Amino acid sequence: MMLSPTIAVVKPSSRIEAMPKQVFDVCIVGSGPGGGIATYALTKAGLKVALVEAGPRLRAGIDYNSHGTPFASLDQRLSKGLQPGGGNGSLFSDRRERNHFTGVGDRPDHGLLKALGGRSLCWAGHSLRFGPLDYRQWPISYDEVAPYYSRAERFMGVYGYKDGLYNMPDGEYLKPVPMRCGEQLLKRGVARLKQSGRKMEFVAQRKAMLTQEHASHRALCHYCGHCGGCEVDAKYTSANTPIPAALLTGNLTMFTDSTMTRILKSGNKVTGIEYSSSAGQVEKIECKTLVLACSAIETARQLLINDLANGSGQVGKNLTSHFGVTVIALFPELKSRDASNDDGTAYYHSLLTGLYWDKPNKNFEGTYQVQCGSGLQPRAMVVRNIPGYGASLKRELREKNAAHAGMNMQGSLLISPRKYVDLDRDRLDRFGQPLPRVHLNYEQNDVAMAQDMVETCEEIIRAGGGEVLSTPGKVTASKLAIDSNHWVGTARMGHDPKTSVVNSDCQSHEIPNLFIGDASVFAAYPEKNPTLTNIALSWRMSDRLAEKFRRGDLS
Numbered sequence: 391m392m393l394s395p396t397i398a399v400v401k402p403s404s405r406i407e408a409m410p411k412q413v414f415d416v417c418i419v420g421s422g423p424g425g426g427i428a429t430y431a432l433t434k435a436g437l438k439v440a441l442v443e444a445g446p447r448l449r450a451g452i453d454y455n456s457h458g459t460p461f462a463s464l465d466q467r468l469s470k471g472l473q474p475g476g477g478n479g480s481l482f483s484d485r486r487e488r489n490h491f492t493g494v495g496d497r498p499d500h501g502l503l504k505a506l507g508g509r510s511l512c513w514a515g516h517s518l519r520f521g522p523l524d525y526r527q528w529p530i531s532y533d534e535v536a537p538y539y540s541r542a543e544r545f546m547g548v549y550g551y552k553d554g555l556y557n558m559p560d561g562e563y564l565k566p567v568p569m570r571c572g573e574q575l576l577k578r579g580v581a582r583l584k585q586s587g588r589k590m591e592f593v594a595q596r597k598a599m600l601t602q603e604h605a606s607h608r609a610l611c612h613y614c615g616h617c618g619g620c621e622v623d624a625k626y627t628s629a630n631t632p633i634p635a636a637l638l639t640g641n642l643t644m645f646t647d648s649t650m651t652r653i654l655k656s657g658n659k660v661t662g663i664e665y666s667s668s669a670g671q672v673e674k675i676e677c678k679t680l681v682l683a684c685s686a687i688e689t690a691r692q693l694l695i696n697d698l699a700n701g702s703g704q705v706g707k708n709l710t711s712h713f714g715v716t717v718i719a720l721f722p723e724l725k726s727r728d729a730s731n732d733d734g735t736a737y738y739h740s741l742l743t744g745l746y747w748d749k750p751n752k753n754f755e756g757t758y759q760v761q762c763g764s765g766l767q768p769r770a771m772v773v774r775n776i777p778g779y780g781a782s783l784k785r786e787l788r789e790k791n792a793a794h795a796g797m798n799m800q801g802s803l804l805i806s807p808r809k810y811v812d813l814d815r816d817r818l819d820r821f822g823q824p825l826p827r828v829h830l831n832y833e834q835n836d837v838a839m840a841q842d843m844v845e846t847c848e849e850i851i852r853a854g855g856g857e858v859l860s861t862p863g864k865v866t867a868s869k870l871a872i873d874s875n876h877w878v879g880t881a882r883m884g885h886d887p888k889t890s891v892v893n894s895d896c897q898s899h900e901i902p903n904l905f906i907g908d909a910s911v912f913a914a915y916p917e918k919n920p921t922l923t924n925i926a927l928s929w930r931m932s933d934r935l936a937e938k939f940r941r942g943d944l945s
Contacts, residue, residue: 413676414438426631426633427542447629491826513625513875541926549598572794572795617736648666649666662674662680681931694813711915720793721794721856745757
């Protein structure tokens with residue numbers, strides 16, 4: 391399902407004053423995973439929705455195209471200061487925001503992509519349900535969210551195997567994609583360790599990519615591996631599925647290239663927003679209800695700038711993400727194999743999981759999973775640091791990449807007072823708004839978790855008959871890498887207005903017509919990827935918001 395070029399979109403050159411005055415039922419700011427599904431659910435419910443997105447609409451295969459030869463645009467890319475390749479992942483690396491935040495502490499980063507669909511355009515598609523244990527610290531249970539997981543999986547088109555894991559529940563899946571050779575040998579190592587009593591599981595990945603015909607009518611995946619910016623729209627994004635479906639209802643007005651600069655309010659209610667177009671015009675949208683879906687960092691920033699919904703003092707607090715290190719294996723028995731069919735759905739086809747679900751590790755709180763990939767991918771070789779030149783260099787590059795397997799940790803970062811978002815009032819964006827300041831300070835808990843991952847992965851490699859090709863060895867905070875796209879928790883949900891920002895419906899405790907549709911509402915964070923849960927919770931929030939409209943609570 392693609393955006394039709396005949397659909398009317400409010401662009402920077404348009405003047406809102408020329409349009410009949412309209413008070414929208416809902417204004418949604420942000421079109422990423424949460425904002426996109428909220429737009430669909432609320433327009434389907436019959437509400438008139440304004441969707442505000444700071445970036446432009448990008449056309450898959452035209453405005454980003456990893457299939458094209460890098461030489462065709464080499465001069466143009468170099469003149470813009472971009473990397474010459476333009477391969478997998480270049481959508482994010484080319485178009486991500488830069489100089490848009492202040493980092494404090496241990497090298498934080500803040501992934502931000504301004505475009506219709508947001509970072510759903512460049513996500514990896516990993517779609518894992520949180521399990522019953524993961525909801526123990528939430529004001530809602532897994533059983534309350536499970537129907538929305540099912541609804542989201544069917545709507546998105548998620549492939550996967552049914553593995554029967556109680557804390558990573560099975561979903562409703564399309565035809566699965568198998569592991570590659572190197573990952574099968576990692577699985578062999580896990581099986582041998584399990585025979586000695588170790589608690590762990592090794593399963594194939596679950597991703598939102600079409601492996602068979604689907605109601606969205608998106609193209610089927612052809613396994614090119616360029617999933618960071620899927621040029622054929624086989625991967626689910628907000629821009630190719632929920633937003634086009636919302637437009638078909640006739641209830642959606644889109645404002646692209648439009649940056650919210652102020653939230654308007656009267657008493658304890660929001661009345662609308664002001665936004666600035668890329669042409670510099672300042673306009674106003676009036677609404678009965680506001681949904682912020684800007685990302686965990688940007689939603690917190692907007693609430694702090696506008697002094698909203700922070701009676702608890704928790705806005706910007708409880709910041710967490712995923713972090714990790716990488717271990718690389720070499721399996722000599724794979725060196726001479728035929729590696730001509732290794733592309734697949736990007737790099738990671740498998741997952742080490744099930745660690746410390748039953749019995750916590752005595753050295754750290756929380757747990758981690760390990761995303762695993764393998765195989766020869768000529769445009770993104772994992773093993774590159776090889777001496778020599780000529781035919782022998784090419785042969786060794788081919789053999790080691792064909793025989794390698796990568797193990798990338800995704801650990802749950804400990805929530806603490808040393809990790810949070812506030813405002814840098816000494817640095818302003820071009821609209822005069824303070825930039826967010828992201829504080830990240832690793833704890834001993836984080837270091838201990840990463841050390842356990844390194845030792846566990848090395849054991850698995852050797853048990854599977856492989857050699858450890860690359861390892862961090864002794865872990866220190868300086869070796870840890872943060873996931874800049876997995877931040878959550880800065881406006882967390884809870885029953886108590888003194889310790890949380892929103893209630894279990896993702897509705898502000900203080901401002902009844904303010905809702906949040908992104909991952910900032912997460913009350914706790916496991917090792918699993920956030921996007922599927924973000925979408926499920928935003929859909930659940932939208933249903934509750936629509937019901938409040940039907941009862942007259944928000945009109």
